[in-house]
Amino acid sequence: MGTKPFSEEVKAVRSALHLSQEELAHALGVSFATVNRWENEKTKPSKLAQRQFEQFCDDKRKQGELDDE
Template sequence: MNIKKPLAIKQPEVGKLIRELRLKTGLTQEQFAAVLGVTFPTVNRWENGRNQPSPIAMKQIEKILLEMDDRGQELLAKYSTP
């Protein structure tokens, strides 16, 4: 059985990754929250480092990154742990 390892992001960097991803996709915090099925304050807290996304939210964020062109791969490389 092949189990996919979850996206490993440097913890202090998660908020920066989310903000950069959101800006590269051209979405407001409200729009990005709607895509992920969370509230605007949740995205705001992630971006400001007050909370971390749940594992389910991280899977959705990873999916968005993988569906993007090279910009998504660049972000993955920039923020992923080796």
């Protein structure tokens, strides 16, 4: 994605979309704890989870809900 660390990307997208960690987790098909760990830099996403996040962001951009960073 961008040049920001993944944790900051997740926080920025979540903030821009006014989603809780739990709501984002549900949208991505991961647990709340997973999103929380990503944001707090406790873990890094798997390649599959990272692709899901990127696809989620692309979809939101196409829907006009998320601006390009």
